[in-house]
Amino acid sequence: MRVEWRLLAGLGLILSPWAILYWIFSYEPAGTAALVLTAAMFLFLAVYLAVQARQHGLRPEDREAVDLAEGAADLGWFPSASWYPVLIAVACMGLGYGLVLSPLLALPGVALLVFAIAGLAVESHRGTRVRPRPPQD
Amino acid sequence: MTTLADPPAPAPDDAPEPARPPRLGDGLADWLTTTDHKKIGLLYMGSALVFFAVGGLLATVMRAELATPELDLVSRETYNQVFTMHGTIMMFLFAVPMATGLANYLVPLHIGAPDMAFPRLNALSYWLFLGGGIVVLSGFLTSKGAADFGWTAFTPLSNATYTETIGADLWIVGLGLTGIASVIGAVNILTTVISMRAPGMTMFRMPVFTWSMVAVSFLMLMAFPVLTAAMVMLFTDRNLGTHFYDVVDGAGMPLLWQHLFWFFGHPEVYIVALPFFGVVGEIIPVFSRKPLFGYVAFVIATMAIAAYSFTTWAHHMFATGEVLFPFFSGLTLIIAVPTGVKFFNWTFTMWGGRLSFETPMLYALGFFVVFLIGGLTGPMLAAISFDVHVHDTYFVVAHMHYVLFGSAVFAMFGAIYFWFPKMTGRRLGEGLGKAQFWCLLLGFNLTFFPQHVLGLEGMPRRYAQYDDRYADLNVLSSVGHLFTLVAAVLFAVNLVRSWRRVAPDAEDPWGGHTLEWATSSPPPPHNFDRIPPIRSRQPAFHLRHPELLEEVDG
Amino acid sequence: MRRSVAGLAARAGGSAALLALAGCGSNLGAPEPASEQGRTVLDMWRVLFWLSAAVGGTVLVLAAIAIVRGRRGDRDELPAQSHGSALLEGVYIAIPLGIVAGLFVYTLRTDEIVNDEVADPDVVVEVTGYRWGWRFEYPDHGVLVESIAGETPEMVLPVDADVRIELASSDVIHSFYVPSFLTKRDLIPGLRSHLDVRTTRVAELHGHCAEYCGLDHSRMDFTVRIVEADEFDAWADETARESTR
Numbered sequence: 001m002r003v004e005w006r007l008l009a010g011l012g013l014i015l016s017p018w019a020i021l022y023w024i025f026s027y028e029p030a031g032t033a034a035l036v037l038t039a040a041m042f043l044f045l046a047v048y049l050a051v052q053a054r055q056h057g058l059r060p061e062d063r064e065a066v067d068l069a070e071g072a073a074d075l076g077w078f079p080s081a082s083w084y085p086v087l088i089a090v091a092c093m094g095l096g097y098g099l100v101l102s103p104l105l106a107l108p109g110v111a112l113l114v115f116a117i118a119g120l121a122v123e124s125h126r127g128t129r130v131r132p133r134p135p136q137d
Numbered sequence: 138m139t140t141l142a143d144p145p146a147p148a149p150d151d152a153p154e155p156a157r158p159p160r161l162g163d164g165l166a167d168w169l170t171t172t173d174h175k176k177i178g179l180l181y182m183g184s185a186l187v188f189f190a191v192g193g194l195l196a197t198v199m200r201a202e203l204a205t206p207e208l209d210l211v212s213r214e215t216y217n218q219v220f221t222m223h224g225t226i227m228m229f230l231f232a233v234p235m236a237t238g239l240a241n242y243l244v245p246l247h248i249g250a251p252d253m254a255f256p257r258l259n260a261l262s263y264w265l266f267l268g269g270g271i272v273v274l275s276g277f278l279t280s281k282g283a284a285d286f287g288w289t290a291f292t293p294l295s296n297a298t299y300t301e302t303i304g305a306d307l308w309i310v311g312l313g314l315t316g317i318a319s320v321i322g323a324v325n326i327l328t329t330v331i332s333m334r335a336p337g338m339t340m341f342r343m344p345v346f347t348w349s350m351v352a353v354s355f356l357m358l359m360a361f362p363v364l365t366a367a368m369v370m371l372f373t374d375r376n377l378g379t380h381f382y383d384v385v386d387g388a389g390m391p392l393l394w395q396h397l398f399w400f401f402g403h404p405e406v407y408i409v410a411l412p413f414f415g416v417v418g419e420i421i422p423v424f425s426r427k428p429l430f431g432y433v434a435f436v437i438a439t440m441a442i443a444a445y446s447f448t449t450w451a452h453h454m455f456a457t458g459e460v461l462f463p464f465f466s467g468l469t470l471i472i473a474v475p476t477g478v479k480f481f482n483w484t485f486t487m488w489g490g491r492l493s494f495e496t497p498m499l500y501a502l503g504f505f506v507v508f509l510i511g512g513l514t515g516p517m518l519a520a521i522s523f524d525v526h527v528h529d530t531y532f533v534v535a536h537m538h539y540v541l542f543g544s545a546v547f548a549m550f551g552a553i554y555f556w557f558p559k560m561t562g563r564r565l566g567e568g569l570g571k572a573q574f575w576c577l578l579l580g581f582n583l584t585f586f587p588q589h590v591l592g593l594e595g596m597p598r599r600y601a602q603y604d605d606r607y608a609d610l611n612v613l614s615s616v617g618h619l620f621t622l623v624a625a626v627l628f629a630v631n632l633v634r635s636w637r638r639v640a641p642d643a644e645d646p647w648g649g650h651t652l653e654w655a656t657s658s659p660p661p662p663h664n665f666d667r668i669p670p671i672r673s674r675q676p677a678f679h680l681r682h683p684e685l686l687e688e689v690d691g
Numbered sequence: 692m693r694r695s696v697a698g699l700a701a702r703a704g705g706s707a708a709l710l711a712l713a714g715c716g717s718n719l720g721a722p723e724p725a726s727e728q729g730r731t732v733l734d735m736w737r738v739l740f741w742l743s744a745a746v747g748g749t750v751l752v753l754a755a756i757a758i759v760r761g762r763r764g765d766r767d768e769l770p771a772q773s774h775g776s777a778l779l780e781g782v783y784i785a786i787p788l789g790i791v792a793g794l795f796v797y798t799l800r801t802d803e804i805v806n807d808e809v810a811d812p813d814v815v816v817e818v819t820g821y822r823w824g825w826r827f828e829y830p831d832h833g834v835l836v837e838s839i840a841g842e843t844p845e846m847v848l849p850v851d852a853d854v855r856i857e858l859a860s861s862d863v864i865h866s867f868y869v870p871s872f873l874t875k876r877d878l879i880p881g882l883r884s885h886l887d888v889r890t891t892r893v894a895e896l897h898g899h900c901a902e903y904c905g906l907d908h909s910r911m912d913f914t915v916r917i918v919e920a921d922e923f924d925a926w927a928d929e930t931a932r933e934s935t936r
Contacts (some may be wrong), residue, residue: 001331003339003340004340010444011320011443014441018448022448022464026461028461030393030400031451034396034397034447035447038359038447042359061334061336061338062339065337078172078252078256079256081170082170082257082260083169083170083438085260086260086539088261088264089264089268093268093314096269096272096313097310099306100307102308122259133548286903291864293862293863294863294864294904294905311765354817391879391881392851392879413809425761425770426770427769427772428774430773430775431775432775434780434784456866456902458877458884459882459884466798466802473791477783479748481750481779481783484753487757488753489757489773490757490770491761491765491770492762506751509747509750516739517740517743520739520794520797520801521802522728522731522735525745526874526875526876529868529875529901577874590720593740594720594722594870595868595897596911597868597901599908600908600909602910603909606913627906685769685772
């Protein structure tokens, strides 16, 4: 992860002096706040990745001459299909229309949102019930 | 669950399932619940093209109205909604989602991963984008119509006093949703690239398209929240009685919106452009039969553009007289340098190569010429006194269409023609493709080149009716649009006809260099039955030419 | 107005020719300046145009050579797989940096000249923009010009004079734009700003609102008439008398 954290540190370090210069020469608060926060976020991510890099050392994908077998491992769980993403989006739409048109409309949106997010989280433990249909030719 | 080292050995009497392109007939439930990054990528790209058509029709209305100086086609109310929604749709619902769709499809394949890091979050990004787009467009269905304050929504015009419509609030809410979708997508791409590269796929072996998407993800991560905050404040000003953007004597609080909007807005245009720089960086090497010239410089330039794009926002505000001029002028000029470096990367890739000019390459070259022109008017606009003359005139409209259309349309068509075989196992017709290209090149230039002159002469933007003195060039511009429409029709015809024709050479018709060309067309569900060893920046190329491997470093 | 396809086609053809000519016009598409500051901006435009043409031309020539040379040779044979050259890359980073640095200095110098303020202007005009018209007040002359529906308000100025145009808005953001001055300034509610011009020739100029302000944004045109000093005085006296009637 060395390249990654150095990249982020570079971005943060490029922006920091400009943030300072901007404040000194303009005293404009909105732009300064945005620049400072952006630089800080990059540096924050850089520090996190640097710590991870120290813990994990060089992974197979960080080494140029490596055997493919070294990457053999469970990469993680890739849920094949799930209803919850589209349900969350529909809930957000309902919430949005509710905010604009009437708070009463927003309530079903909120309810659906809570249900769908909870479902998404539970699905991470239980596994998805949806099985993709095998392709029919 | 996926392991990389052991592909399943096919049982003796059942051959592995032939990979086939996803079909609409796969079932609505399948499309609604999919978490496969390839299907989600196709959903994004398909939806983006539909929004492109809608935005394009709005452009047709504008050019038809502007063909004559008088207001004789639509009402003022309608025209104001039309140009507002044209900009909104093209920027938020077409260009960025199109790039996101390409990234969704290609990034895992480029790095040898079986899917994105968070497949369900990936699906959520898509559905939030679509939902947000629908909310924005549903403004047209309200009695007072859609948002009509320009895609930039300056205050005080966009506050409750001057814009009372529900369409405006729907615009705000809808874009809030699409913004969240983008941020989630950015997190997904970054996590995928950092954590899920195949062994041997170091960062500096990744394709430049993937590097471009890394930069774009950084931009999305930092810029969209600022827009969302600005939008929330506008919403509460309009509906809950807050006073964020109120006029305060001597303080000009309306400028707060401009600072926040453009802090997002300038990175936004690089969010649009950078993916397509990456696309061109993939196409040109393949059709020159040699690697990208100056790969490391290209990557560093991409990151420099990303960093500096945060520092240039108030070059959109020079005419206010209220911003720190040398800071923004200087930094805008600095950003021209890494962009220029890329032009030399592309040129010297072609230099000494063996070139062929199939449709993807034509589009890459079309991008090259069009973006060159747009990129040259950019530094002009960094020259403050000149900018102030042409600010808010058709000169800026010309500049932005040259850069945006050059990237998000020309390079996009290049990407579509290049990767269509990989994604579908079919080939798009070359004859129709080339006809479409020349038609588009002519139509685009005829539409927008005259607008530089219109702007210099003083014709302002967002005018439905104008002085007679601007008439001739407007007619020329509108005629150009007709050619663009023809090009659009040619593309639609090509797409429909090609979808049905299976092409035996679709597996790798171009001799691709990067990892996606080392798997079937389309790829199987978890992308690779067997990943080739990754020893260079061009794994598929070196699979075909192992004897050339020693020449390359890293 | 009837739109005939043939008519449109004819105008399109004529415009194409005009466009080519406009590009070759001495102002390269920009209007003839009517102010000193405008003349400076026009000079800058010429520099920007030719510099960009040179840079763009160079890039296009290089690309064209690469393309022409690349069409030769057998497609099935791989060319030399070169992938970089530190020297060349250094050159094509250094040269743009140099150009950009020079442009920056030139821009700042020009900006200084254009924004140079006169301590004691000859004429002061207070401009108020509103949805959707203009008010021009000359405090030193007791003159008030107000937009009337259906008519374009006119600002009269003396030639060879330093004019200060003070800008204020009653409602949303507008922008005071006279193309022949090659400048504009936004009218931001809550802020007062100003624009200094030194008029250089007798002329009738058109002006637009250049910041989208709602429904009738495109119906907020005005005119600026620059006249000889004595004519200006006469006009001011006459208009002042009319206002007080």
